[in-house]
Amino acid sequence: MNAAAIMASAAGLEDYLHQAIPLSRSMHVTVVEVTEERAVLSAPLAPNVNHLGIVFGGSACTLATLSAWSLLHCRLQSLLPAVSLVLQGSSMQYLRPISSSFSAQAQLAPDANWELFLRTLRRRGRARISATAQLLAGEQLAGHFAGEFVALAAAPKQAR
Secondary structure, three states: OOHHHHHHOHHHHHHHHHHHOHHHHHOOOEEEEEOOOOEEEEEOOHHHEOOOOOEOHHHHHHHHHHHHHHHHHHHHHOOOOOOEEEEEEEEEEEOOOOOOOEEEEEEEOOOOOHHHHHHHHHHHOEEEEEEEEEEEEOOEEEEEEEEEEEEEOOOOOOOO
16 A cells, blocks of 8 residues: 555545554444544454453553554655664553443654654664554543654665
């Protein structure tokens, strides 16, 4: 799938996630919105429930991680499609149990400098950037995610 299709449609990103990250399909993740400024993903309770009848913490953290990754992935694909993006570290704070469908809304971290990130990536072939996400149960804040991601430029092909 080309980068323009991913950025142009939530459905395109959702298809990509379900193919590239099978866990997103198992969780029934839906891409609600993806723009330059934010990515919003949602998931239903049923496939993400734990033994207490609430959202499993791993599912909540996964949705938050996927939302942040999706935001950065789409922004990068529109500029540098050969770049890979991986999570280097993260933290998740759970504020309340979730007993319904839930969503995660990601944005760049307040201290993230996108232009510096891109310059570093182009110059060194790798760069780090932070993104955050709010985990929501309906309109209620249910958690905070903070993640640091590393972008890696594709290595040039060696002549044989």
